[in-house]
Each structure stands twice: as C-alpha cells, then as structure tokens.
Amino acid sequence: MNFEFKVQGGDFVRAGNASSQVKKILKQLNVDSAIIKRVVVALYEGEVNIAAHAFNGIINVEIDTERILIKLDDNGPGIPDIDLAMQPGYSTASPIVREMGFGAGMGLPNIKNNSDDFKISSVVGKGTHLEITVNLKSTKEEV
Amino acid sequence: MRACPTEALRVIEGKAHLHANRCIDCGECYRVCPTGAIIVEQDDFQNIFNYKRRVALIPSVLLGQYPDNVTPGMVIQALKNIGFTDVFEVEDSVEYLIPQINEYIAKNQNKKPIISSFCPAIVRLVQVKFPWLVGNILLIRPPLDLTASYIRGMLTSNGVSNNDVGIFYITPCAAKIAAIKSPVGEEFSELNGVINMDLIYNRTLHEIKKKNVNKIPNSFLSDLSARSITWALTNGEAVNIDGRCMAIDGIHNVIEFLEKIENDEVNGVDFLELRACDESCAGGILAAANRFITAELLRNHAKQFLKPDQSSNNQNKLQKYEQLLMGKINLNRVEPRSMVKLDEDMAKAMKKMERVKRLMCYLPGVDCGVCGAPSCLALAEDIVQGEGAISHCVFLQKIMEQNKLDPEHSFRIMKKIWGTNRFYKDCDKPIQNK
Structure with missing residues (x-):
C-alpha cells in the first residue's frame, strides 16, 4: 500500500501530520506498537527536517507485510557533508528554528537509530533524499 | 451519533445502537440525545x-x-x-x-x-x-x-x-x-x-x-x-x-x-x-x-x-x-482493548484498508450521517467489516437509482435505518432550538 504526504518548508504547525496519519494507518493494520513508535518518531523527525531546511517535500510511505519503507524527498539546499550532518549534535538550523525548539542536531541520528535500514543522499542546491526502512519482524527486537 | 468520541453509535431501525467494545461510558450521547432515549442504569x-x-x-x-x-x-x-x-x-x-x-x-x-x-x-x-x-x-x-x-x-x-x-x-x-x-x-x-x-x-x-x-x-x-x-x-x-x-x-x-x-x-x-x-x-x-x-x-x-x-x-x-x-491501594495492570485494528491478521487488514480507500473514492465525504454511521469513513469501515452496505448512502442511492436500484427499494433501506415512523408527518418531534 502506498500513501503520499506533502510537507511545506517552514510550516512547523503541520509538521507531524504525516506521522499522525501513518500512526493511525499502522494501528488499523494491527502493527506491533513498538514498531509503530519507531516509524512515527523517525517520520516526525524527517518531517521537521523538511520544514526546517527545505522549501517543500514529498513523503512516500510504502507498507507491506514485511516492512515499512518511507521515502522523503525535498527541494532544498541539500547537505554538503553528510557524515558531519549525521553526527549527533551537529546542526545548521537557523536561530529562528532553534528558538522554536527544533534544530538540536539530533534529527538525522535519531532517524537512523529508529530504522532498520537507512539511506541518505543529497545534491547541494537541489535537495535531499532519505530512505527509512523499518522491518515488521524487526531484528532490533531479537535478543 | 456524532457526539460519540469513539464512533461507537450506529442508527438501526430508528434507534441508537452501541458497539459495547468501543464504548468508554463517557456519557456524551446521553448529554445530547434529544428524546432522552439513552438512560443511565442505576440500582433501585x-x-x-x-x-x-x-x-x-x-x-x-x-x-x-x-x-x-x-x-x-x-x-x-x-x-x-x-x-x-x-x-x-x-x-x-x-x-x-x-x-x-x-x-x-x-x-x-x-x-x-x-x-x-x-x-x-x-x-x-x-x-x-x-x-x-x-x-x-x-x-x-x-x-x-x-x-x-x-x-x-x-x-x-x-x-x-x-x-x-x-x-x-x-x-x-x-x-x-x-x-x-x-x-x-x-x-x-x-x-x-x-x-x-x-x-x-x-x-x-x-x-x-x-x-x-x-x-x-x-x-x-x-x-x-x-x-x-x-x-x-x-x-x-x-x-x-x-x-x-x-x-x-x-x-x-x-x-x-x-x-x-x-x-x-x-x-x-x-x-x-x-x-x-x-x-x-x-x-x-x-x-x-x-x-x-x-x-x-x-x-x-x-x-x-x-x-x-x-x-x-x-x-x-x-x-x-x-x-x-x-494492601488495597494498588490497581492491577490495565490491559489494552484496542478497537482500531481492522483485522488481527495484517495481510487481511491491508486488504480491508485498500477497500476502505476505494470506497472513500465514491462516498461523498459530507459526513451527513443519513446512513446511520457517524461519518463516511465510519460507513466505509462498517461495509468492509460486513456491517453496512454501500446502498445505505443517500448520495450513492441516487446514482444507483439511475441504473438498477429500484427507488422503492432504496426507500425501504432508509426506513430500515431510521424506522418507518421517521417518514410520517410528526409535529411533535423533539426540536432543539440552539
């Protein structure tokens, strides 16, 4: 199943819409709550990232019985140094964004922590592409 | 029906029916019921x-x-x-x-x-x-x-x-x-x-x-x-x-x-x-x-x-x-009793969700409640669960009447939902002036 959501840059009020919707869908599908939680947290961070840095973005959520795959594509400045951006605490958020309580530099690391597979690619001046996979029979649960 | 925060109410044969597993006993329906039909059970x-x-x-x-x-x-x-x-x-x-x-x-x-x-x-x-x-x-x-x-x-x-x-x-x-x-x-x-x-x-x-x-x-x-x-x-x-x-x-x-x-x-x-x-x-x-x-x-x-x-x-x-x-101060663990899942089996739940999505393409989205469900989405979910029919929707009835639905039959459907009395002249019906 596919679901698509649009995110506007700078619109923090509506950042969280997609994660709320996806949460409702996954609950209806009787997905394990621990897995839903990881999806929702990762997606919310992704939404906030688009709102904070990009002009606009599209989120595509693909659900099957094996995994949930989320693709986030934005039109924005892109990330010049992805390794640096992935470091916890590193942030380029503007002072305005920080004043709103966002931009602590934990977004990308947090997304990665909550996903089973995480891909990121970016073209400076064009935008950033994220792929987050959460497996339904998650390896993170097996001990 | 629409006052219910968990969408537990449906109208069948002119009466409000309660899905017991969705009801949280909040009493919002009691508050708004115009006829006083909902009573709160008490001891003698x-x-x-x-x-x-x-x-x-x-x-x-x-x-x-x-x-x-x-x-x-x-x-x-x-x-x-x-x-x-x-x-x-x-x-x-x-x-x-x-x-x-x-x-x-x-x-x-x-x-x-x-x-x-x-x-x-x-x-x-x-x-x-x-x-x-x-x-x-x-x-x-x-x-x-x-x-x-x-x-x-x-x-x-x-x-x-x-x-x-x-x-x-x-x-x-x-x-x-x-x-x-x-x-x-x-x-x-x-x-x-x-x-x-x-x-x-x-x-x-x-x-x-x-x-x-x-x-x-x-x-x-x-x-x-x-x-x-x-x-x-x-x-x-x-x-x-x-x-x-x-x-x-x-x-x-x-x-x-x-x-x-x-x-x-x-x-x-x-x-x-x-x-x-x-x-x-x-x-x-x-x-x-x-x-x-x-x-x-x-x-x-x-x-x-x-x-x-x-x-x-x-x-x-x-x-x-x-x-x-x-020894009496603690409560035991409270267990969840989720009402939202469409099916225990995820694959089946996904099929049902696809159907809901398709039904929503046709339902008008005005949430009028004439079908007896509180919203178009609620009707779509009821249909998928086998508890409703697409012909309960007045909008779709109109379209179906152009093809093969007998107007007499669609009238019977409405009577089934709202009760026969609803279609008689009644000057004493409860009217709430707001």
Whole structure:
C-alpha cells in the first residue's frame, strides 16, 4: 500500500501530520506498537527536517507485510557533508528554528537509530533524499 | 451519533445502537440525545434498605448542586431523612492519596507521563483508543474506591457485621457506574450500589422544600481539606502533584492531547490529570446545576481555609487504618482493548484498508450521517467489516437509482435505518432550538 504526504518548508504547525496519519494507518493494520513508535518518531523527525531546511517535500510511505519503507524527498539546499550532518549534535538550523525548539542536531541520528535500514543522499542546491526502512519482524527486537 | 468520541453509535431501525467494545461510558450521547432515549442504569433506591448501615458515599460536587440557601449540613440531613444512616464524602481519602501518588511517580520515571486513574472514562479511552499508553496509567485506586474500603474497614472494625454494611455511591456520571459494575484493574468493587445524582438531588431537595430539614447555618460539616474539596474539579489533582503537571478536561481536548503524547511530541511532563467532562465532575452528565456555578461554589468552600491541606476537623483519619488500606491501594495492570485494528491478521487488514480507500473514492465525504454511521469513513469501515452496505448512502442511492436500484427499494433501506415512523408527518418531534 502506498500513501503520499506533502510537507511545506517552514510550516512547523503541520509538521507531524504525516506521522499522525501513518500512526493511525499502522494501528488499523494491527502493527506491533513498538514498531509503530519507531516509524512515527523517525517520520516526525524527517518531517521537521523538511520544514526546517527545505522549501517543500514529498513523503512516500510504502507498507507491506514485511516492512515499512518511507521515502522523503525535498527541494532544498541539500547537505554538503553528510557524515558531519549525521553526527549527533551537529546542526545548521537557523536561530529562528532553534528558538522554536527544533534544530538540536539530533534529527538525522535519531532517524537512523529508529530504522532498520537507512539511506541518505543529497545534491547541494537541489535537495535531499532519505530512505527509512523499518522491518515488521524487526531484528532490533531479537535478543 | 456524532457526539460519540469513539464512533461507537450506529442508527438501526430508528434507534441508537452501541458497539459495547468501543464504548468508554463517557456519557456524551446521553448529554445530547434529544428524546432522552439513552438512560443511565442505576440500582433501585429501595436496595439501600437491604442493609442496616446504609452509607451514602457522596462526591463533593453533590454539595455544589444546591441553591445558595441550602447548606451542606442541610443536604446531609436530607440524605438521612430519605433513608441513609451514614454520610461520607468520597474525597476523605485524598490527603492519604497525595503522598502515595507522588511516591508512585517518583518510582516510575520510565513511565512518564503518568496518567491519572481518577476518571474511569479516561481509563477506558486509553484502553480502546491509545492502547500503547495503558502502561502510563497510575496504578493507584481512585479516591472513590479507597474511601469505600476505608468506610467498610472502619465500620467492621467497630463491630458492624460486613453483611450489614451497604455503601451506595451517589454518582454524577455514567463512567463511575460502569467502573463499579465492571471494574478495570480490580477484581471487585467495595460498593454495594450506585444511585444517580439527579435522583438524589430531586429527593433531597424535595425534603428540604417540604421543610423536613432544619435550617442549618453555613457551618461546614465536612472535615475535608481545601484541596480535597476541589479534587474532583479541573486542576484539583494537578496542582497537588510534584513535578510538571497538566490538567485537561473535555473528552475531545483529551483525545487531541493524547495523540500528541503518543507521537512523542510532548516531553518532560510528569503527570496528566485528564477528565472526560468539561469542568470535570462538576460537568458530570447527571449533575443538576450548571457546571461553572458548581465549580465556583466548591472553590468558595475551599477558600475558607488558609492552606490547601488545612481542614476544619481532624484530617487524615485514614492513617489509623493504614494497615488495612496498604494492601488495597494498588490497581492491577490495565490491559489494552484496542478497537482500531481492522483485522488481527495484517495481510487481511491491508486488504480491508485498500477497500476502505476505494470506497472513500465514491462516498461523498459530507459526513451527513443519513446512513446511520457517524461519518463516511465510519460507513466505509462498517461495509468492509460486513456491517453496512454501500446502498445505505443517500448520495450513492441516487446514482444507483439511475441504473438498477429500484427507488422503492432504496426507500425501504432508509426506513430500515431510521424506522418507518421517521417518514410520517410528526409535529411533535423533539426540536432543539440552539
């Protein structure tokens, strides 16, 4: 199943819409709550990232019985140094964004922590592409 | 039908039908029903006479129902006139509870925010709509249950036979009744029955109007502390609990906020006081007086004391029965009973969701409710679950009539939903002017 959501840059009020919707869908599908939680947290961070840095973005959520795959594509400045951006605490958020309580530099690391597979690619001046996979029979649960 | 926060109501043959597993006993449907068709089940008042010691367990909001010239003392006298032998206040256990709640929160840092177990409709809401948050519910019994244990323990240790003690709760709401008849997190309830507050209000006021009750000046009979008196009002709990606490009343406000909690969008809150009714228990569906006036009156009662924990009489009388109460303070684990899933099996649930999505392409999205379901989405989900049909929609009926649906048949469908009488001329139908 596919679901698509649009995110506007700078619109923090509506950042969280997609994660709320996806949460409702996954609950209806009787997905394990621990897995839903990881999806929702990762997606919310992704939404906030688009709102904070990009002009606009599209989120595509693909659900099957094996995994949930989320693709986030934005039109924005892109990330010049992805390794640096992935470091916890590193942030380029503007002072305005920080004043709103966002931009602590934990977004990308947090997304990665909550996903089973995480891909990121970016073209400076064009935008950033994220792929987050959460497996339904998650390896993170097996001990 | 649309007043229901969990979409538990459907109209079939002109009557409201309740999906029991979705109902959280909040009473919102009772509040809005134009014909008074929804009743709140209670025990027969005569049942109190099956006991020698007939205890009326009253919530403080009862004393806030009466006109200005009726003092709390007069209400208690009137309760005794109509048959009770003892009158106790639910909030008797509040002073005892406050340190226990604070201790619980300090010990359960990993379960934040702790959600108060005070309002039974909220406990049920969390079970059906926010199943992940059941672990956050405060596993301490609310004042009503604890006070009932205290009264029973106190009377029996003073030589009264347990079988002679009949404790009857005077309830301002439907949820408390359900909580007593089918408790969550408890094996049994210590109460023997529940009587609706509107019935008690009528009977006691009748006694007072008949002048069977002496004028008792405004001396405050209750020995509750200021904060106990206001415990059942909005912010009654939250201001007395350590840490960052929030108080939210009104079922829709609560739902909106719990969505945020569930998404991890709100951090650092220690304790949530959540109440289903606007103005909390003062706004209970069985209350007689205006909720704002009741709340003001109780706050004025409380203002007689300089300090919130100060009382007119000996406070913390429960301490004497500490031994007895210690084993009874905790609730068992609260289990989720999720209503939202379309199917246990994810693959089947996905098929059903695809169907819902397809149906929503055709349903008009105006949520008119003529199909007997509260929204187009609710109808689509009902269809997928085999509990509805696409021909229940008036919009789609019109389209189907252009092809093969016999107009006579679509008329029969509407009669099936709304009852035959709905199609006769009726000048006496209940009309609510707003």
